[in-house]
Amino acid sequence: MRRSLALITAFALFIFAGTAAAAPVFTEDFEDGAADNWAPSGGDTRLTQYAGNTSLRLSGSAAVVGATSTNGFTDVTIAAAMAARSLEAGEYCLVEASADGGRTWLQIVRVGDGQDDGVTLHTASVRDARLDNAPRLLIGARVSGNADDDQCWLDNVRVVGITPQIVGARAALSRDVLMSGAMAADLSPMAAFAPSADASPHTHFSRAAKLRSQRFRLPDVSRHVQL
Numbered sequence: 001m002r003r004s005l006a007l008i009t010a011f012a013l014f015i016f017a018g019t020a021a022a023a024p025v026f027t028e029d030f031e032d033g034a035a036d037n038w039a040p041s042g043g044d045t046r047l048t049q050y051a052g053n054t055s056l057r058l059s060g061s062a063a064v065v066g067a068t069s070t071n072g073f074t075d076v077t078i079a080a081a082m083a084a085r086s087l088e089a090g091e092y093c094l095v096e097a098s099a100d101g102g103r104t105w106l107q108i109v110r111v112g113d114g115q116d117d118g119v120t121l122h123t124a125s126v127r128d129a130r131l132d133n134a135p136r137l138l139i140g141a142r143v144s145g146n147a148d149d150d151q152c153w154l155d156n157v158r159v160v161g162i163t164p165q166i167v168g169a170r171a172a173l174s175r176d177v178l179m180s181g182a183m184a185a186d187l188s189p190m191a192a193f194a195p196s197a198d199a200s201p202h203t204h205f206s207r208a209a210k211l212r213s214q215r216f217r218l219p220d221v222s223r224h225v226q227l
Ligand SMILES: [Ca+2]
Pocket: 029, 030, 031, 053, 054, 055, 155, 156
């Protein structure tokens, strides 16, 4: 039994080692006073402070784009916050993400008329498989308004993902390979799954077989054999 327990424990440890941990991929709160991760276009963008918090303000038809990579990360989630001012019906502030170079965008946060008190940061987050394993994930923020006093404040952008904790030969059969259903280009090394050199048949089997061969009668021995 002790040996079985040891095997179960070892297997549980392997499973645990093969699971994953959430890790930050990208964060931006502008508290360092720099917005150099963000490329501006189309209007005025600048850092502003309110109640001790720094945010990136976009005015008129301004937009910014930042980029990061989620290579090696799955279950990727993007969160961001936006405040807005001077929006009328149909106008909005938007945070979105693209994993295909900007051809398609996934909405992360949208703030519209009625939410535009100029100070409240509205936070939302999106988890989507399209965000996983993206060599270049674009994060965009923009104003869709009608005048220069239409303003949006971007803050608290956070990208998190799960990274597999698989080491050694087992890395060849990563979670992505297993889950994608795609055929691996080459045969995966299976040596890591082979029994160890000192592996031996189960102790109880050996003992029972030995006893049988010596013609001892063991009543109900099968009941005691633990697989
Ligand atoms: Ca901030």
